[in-house]
Amino acid sequence: MIHAHITTWALTLILFFVALGLHKSGKARGLKVVQMILRLFYLLTIGTGIWILSSINIDMMYVIKSIVGIIVIAAIEMIIVGLVKGKSTAVYWILFIISLALVLYLGFIKLPLTF
Numbered sequence: 001m002i003h004a005h006i007t008t009w010a011l012t013l014i015l016f017f018v019a020l021g022l023h024k025s026g027k028a029r030g031l032k033v034v035q036m037i038l039r040l041f042y043l044l045t046i047g048t049g050i051w052i053l054s055s056i057n058i059d060m061m062y063v064i065k066s067i068v069g070i071i072v073i074a075a076i077e078m079i080i081v082g083l084v085k086g087k088s089t090a091v092y093w094i095l096f097i098i099s100l101a102l103v104l105y106l107g108f109i110k111l112p113l114t115f
């Protein structure tokens with residue numbers, strides 16, 4: 001379950017960087033495809049997160065961890081949409097970096113479900 005969650009969010013991050021690469025090299029059609037797969041992985045990441053939540057005694061930290069996880073996904077989506085539309089993505093990059101650091105800290109260090 002935890003492993004399914006780690007696999008889905010890790011693939012989400014990898015696909016995000018693949019999407020950035022495709023955008024940089026001007027491959028609009030490839031980007032569209034990766035963007036669609038990426039959105040499927042948002043759902044899988046959220047789904048596996050809720051799956052974990054449904055099987056544990058939830059306290060506030062798990063809820064905060066989950067909200068920050070959703071913020072990471074939102075930031076990724078906004079960065080890609082911003083790039084495609086040619087808008088500034090600086091704010092979303094800041095959001096992405098802060099929320100990703102926070103979610104990794106909460107997930108791996110604060111909430112010791114596996115490690």
Ligand code: HEM
Pocket residue numbers: 002005006009012045046047048049050052053062065066067069070072073100103104106107108111112113114115
């Ligand atoms: C890209 C987004 C996300 C990242 C990078 C991420 C990262 C992590 C990490 C590193 C862990 C710890 C795994 C372990 O203990 O071995 C974890 C666990 C967990 N995640 Fe996520 N997550 C994300 C999204 C979500 C979402 C959207 C939800 C809820 C809807 C969620 C809910 C949980 C829960 C409940 C746990 C178990 C508690 C824990 O051990 O931390 N996560 N996640």
